[in-house]
Amino acid sequence: MTKLSRRNFISGVAAGGAFIVLSPSKGFAQSHVLRFSTFLPSMHPMVTGLFQPLAAEIAEATGGEVTMEFAAASLAPPPRQFDMVHDGLASTSFTTHSYTPGRFPLTGIAELPFLGNKATAMSQAYWEVHQDYLAKANEHSGFKLMALSTHGPGALWTNKGPITSLDDLSGLRVIVPGGLGADIAAAIGVDSVEAPAPQWYELLSRGTADGAMFSVDAPMKFKLEEFLPHYTRVPNGLFNNSFAIFMGQRDWDAMGEGNQAKVEPLLGEALSIRMGEIWDKGDSIAMSRFEEQGITMTDAEGDFLESIKSAVAPVEDNWVAVAKEKGVDGAAALAAFRERAAELEAKMAG
Numbered sequence: 001m002t003k004l005s006r007r008n009f010i011s012g013v014a015a016g017g018a019f020i021v022l023s024p025s026k027g028f029a030q031s032h033v034l035r036f037s038t039f040l041p042s043m044h045p046m047v048t049g050l051f052q053p054l055a056a057e058i059a060e061a062t063g064g065e066v067t068m069e070f071a072a073a074s075l076a077p078p079p080r081q082f083d084m085v086h087d088g089l090a091s092t093s094f095t096t097h098s099y100t101p102g103r104f105p106l107t108g109i110a111e112l113p114f115l116g117n118k119a120t121a122m123s124q125a126y127w128e129v130h131q132d133y134l135a136k137a138n139e140h141s142g143f144k145l146m147a148l149s150t151h152g153p154g155a156l157w158t159n160k161g162p163i164t165s166l167d168d169l170s171g172l173r174v175i176v177p178g179g180l181g182a183d184i185a186a187a188i189g190v191d192s193v194e195a196p197a198p199q200w201y202e203l204l205s206r207g208t209a210d211g212a213m214f215s216v217d218a219p220m221k222f223k224l225e226e227f228l229p230h231y232t233r234v235p236n237g238l239f240n241n242s243f244a245i246f247m248g249q250r251d252w253d254a255m256g257e258g259n260q261a262k263v264e265p266l267l268g269e270a271l272s273i274r275m276g277e278i279w280d281k282g283d284s285i286a287m288s289r290f291e292e293q294g295i296t297m298t299d300a301e302g303d304f305l306e307s308i309k310s311a312v313a314p315v316e317d318n319w320v321a322v323a324k325e326k327g328v329d330g331a332a333a334l335a336a337f338r339e340r341a342a343e344l345e346a347k348m349a350g
Contacts, residue, residue: 031064032255034247037071037090039078039198044221046094049278051245054266061262066255068092078196082246086142091251097242098179099196106134106326108319109334110150110242111180113312117236119283121344123149123276125337126242127269133333137326144252146245146267149275151215152283153237154181158211159204161230162298166307175203175212180315181239185213187311188238200224213239217282225293234300234308245271 036055040047055068076084081095082103097107109129116122126148156163156174163169166189174190176182185192193209203209204227212218212228219225252260290297300308316334323330 032066032251032259034058034066034068034091034251035071036068036092037075037081037084038094039074039081039196040094045278045282046275049281050271050274051094054271057266058263061266062255062259066259066263078198082143085246085248088248088250092146092245092247094243094245096177096179097244098177098181101179101182104139104242105319105322106137106139106328107148107242107244108180108322109134109330109337110148110240111177111184112240112316112319112334113154113184113234113238114236114309115150115153115240115338116341116345117153118276118341118345118348119150119152119279120273120276121348122240122337122341123272123279124269124344125340126150127272128340129333129337133328133336137328139326140244140246142249144247144249146247147271147275149243149272149279150240151243151279152217153234154213154215154239154241155234156211156232156238157214157219157224157228158230158232159207159227160210161232162296163230163232164298165304166311172210173208175200175209175214177213177239177241179242180319181213181241183315183318184239184312187315188308189311197222204228215241215279215283217279217286220286220289221282225289225295229293229295231290231295231297232300233297235305238300238308238312243275245275 036051038047038051051070055070059067071090075089078095079099081093082100084090085093097104098111110122110126116125130148154177156169158172158174160172161168169188169190172190173193174185175195176185176190176192178194182192182194190211193203195203200212200222201224204212204224211230212224214228216231219228255263289295320330320334323333
């Protein structure tokens with residue numbers, strides 16, 4: 001490795017302010033290093049609960065022939081994670097597709113409303129539907145897609161409330177996730193503020209934004225609860241986000257068929273489910289803090305819920321039309337997504 005890459009990448013994982021080497025202590029003749037860069041904070045549950053364990057599992061599965069290094073800081077801003085990997089600045093990354101609107105239109109299926117109430121179920125359903133319906137469009141050409149996920153049901157967080165009708169949303173400036181989330185925001189009548197995660201605190205603390213379309217756990221994880229005391233819950237979600245862990249195709253190819261066969265079982269559906277489990281755990285912890293943090297929760301129901309459904313229906317119709325242009329039966333894919341997520345959710349509850 002060059003001196004520059006040694007400064008930017010540190011073998012191992014962050015633990016407090018230090019790093020622990022993940023590769024085995026025994027020597028090996030040849031190795032392939034996956035350089036992982038993410039914009040998430042080093043103590044984010046997705047980093048400590050998934051990325052770091054995955055690195056250790058890959059090293060163990062390959063006998064140390066494939067290891068993973070974590071960048072001390074993101075090597076590119078959130079919207080450029082795919083470009084960063086494509087250009088070889090990093091091997092592997094995590095991002096949300098909504099940061100690159102229009103680039104991966106089929107992943108919009110996971111941004112639509114009313115997909116389900118559990119991230120684990122939705123994430124598994126998402127991977128299955130991607131493989132069965134969406135993968136043939138080859139939107140991720142040049143990348144090895146390692147996992148897909150959605151967070152738990154997206155909701156509306158505001159500094160004013162309670163919110164009991166669409167009229168209450170008029171004129172509110174709301175942080176939106178981008179992608180179809182921006183279309184959903186427009187449909188329900190809020191003024192969109194599109195911004196990646198690193199900008200959320202500043203926007204809310206300064207009053208530039210009045211609220212946010214967030215998952216249940218986002219205010220807790222990004223220390224925003226004091227600015228968002230009102231939570232409006234929409235059954236099966238007002239929106240969702242499409243997340244991906246991915247690798248450059250050149251790095252996947254460089255691993256060789258033998259190591260690919262050892263690493264593959266760790267990826268795909270298995271890794272997607274693990275991502276969903278972390279989102280669900282975060283949601284559970286966040287909701288247990290509502291009373292302590294003084295957060296009020298309002299359920300969208302009755303006429304309010306029906307008005308939301310009517311308002312956002314064109315967003316779904318538009319996505320189905322886009323999918324058709326890509327050669328995908330969007331209506332069938334979306335129906336399969338919702339049916340499978342509901343089936344898996346019922347199994348989890350049982």
